Amino acid sequence: AYSPDAFFEMGYDIPQSMEELKALTQQIVDDGGTPWCIGLGSGAATGWPATDWVEDMMLRTQPPEVYDAWVANEMPFNDPAVIGAIEEFGAFARNEDYVQGGSEAVATTDFRDSPAGLFSIPPSCYMHRQASFIPAFFPEGTEVGQDVDFFYFPAFEEKDLGRPVLGAGTLFAITDPSDATNAMLEFLKLPIAHEMWMTQGGFLTAHGGVNLETYASDSERAQGEILSEATTFRFDASDLMPGEIGAGVFWTGMVDYVTGANAEDVATTIQERWDTLQ
Numbered sequence: 001a002y003s004p005d006a007f008f009e010m011g012y013d014i015p016q017s018m019e020e021l022k023a024l025t026q027q028i029v030d031d032g033g034t035p036w037c038i039g040l041g042s043g044a045a046t047g048w049p050a051t052d053w054v055e056d057m058m059l060r061t062q063p064p065e066v067y068d069a070w071v072a073n074e075m076p077f078n079d080p081a082v083i084g085a086i087e088e089f090g091a092f093a094r095n096e097d098y099v100q101g102g103s104e105a106v107a108t109t110d111f112r113d114s115p116a117g118l119f120s121i122p123p124s125c126y127m128h129r130q131a132s133f134i135p136a137f138f139p140e141g142t143e144v145g146q147d148v149d150f151f152y153f154p155a156f157e158e159k160d161l162g163r164p165v166l167g168a169g170t171l172f173a174i175t176d177p178s179d180a181t182n183a184m185l186e187f188l189k190l191p192i193a194h195e196m197w198m199t200q201g202g203f204l205t206a207h208g209g210v211n212l213e214t215y216a217s218d219s220e221r222a223q224g225e226i227l228s229e230a231t232t233f234r235f236d237a238s239d240l241m242p243g244e245i246g247a248g249v250f251w252t253g254m255v256d257y258v259t260g261a262n263a264e265d266v267a268t269t270i271q272e273r274w275d276t277l278q
Helices: 004-010 018-030 048-061 064-071 080-093 102-108 114-119 179-188 191-198 218-228 243-258 263-275
Strands: 164-167 232-235
Touching: 048 064, 048 080, 048 164, 048 232, 048 243, 064 080, 064 232, 080 243, 080 263, 102 243, 164 218, 179 191, 243 263
Parallel strands: 164 232
Antiparallel strands: none
């Protein structure tokens, strides 16, 4: 997310690659601003927003097969590929000039409060990376597309890995087979089933056959286009890992990392915990 007015005032363009995003981040600092608002706070779940950053960086630095091996523990958590993704996140979150309040604030700021800097005048930060639900925590009356907007979290041009997209979603399965449940699932395969939801708002679909014009708003249509244009889609890694890892030491390890721990040490601690689950 970003403030179109703040970008316009400073003459900033939407970055089309990770290289451009990094250059913009430094440019904002050079111009006297703070590029990012990041908050990992979430009560007992503190740390989870950082896992999404790392997952995004894995998909932007490694082929999807490597991501899959990581999720399945076929490749250790302390593999250099994973450590590299953690450090890519750290290049933003651990740079005191890049984040509002510095890295200590990253670890303690509640994720629901972290976008607030986008709306201050002058802005306390210029960008915030989060999932599509984050507008629910914007100030009342905020119009997405006008007061705040978003762009695709870009891939590295030099890596040539296409347009990867990270996400989660609702999955359907039949637990009590019947003609009615089978018919319902067959219906859900049809574009019209998705388009009925799309017109209501608050729904995104990866169905390749839908009419994107059916979305209830321009912002949801733009998000739908990100899904439809993805060359790789992968489900949230931490959600696929065993709970003690993906909803445990991965969360706490990211907090440790942001507050100064070494990426390799954090990754090794996570892998050692995973090894005990074998």
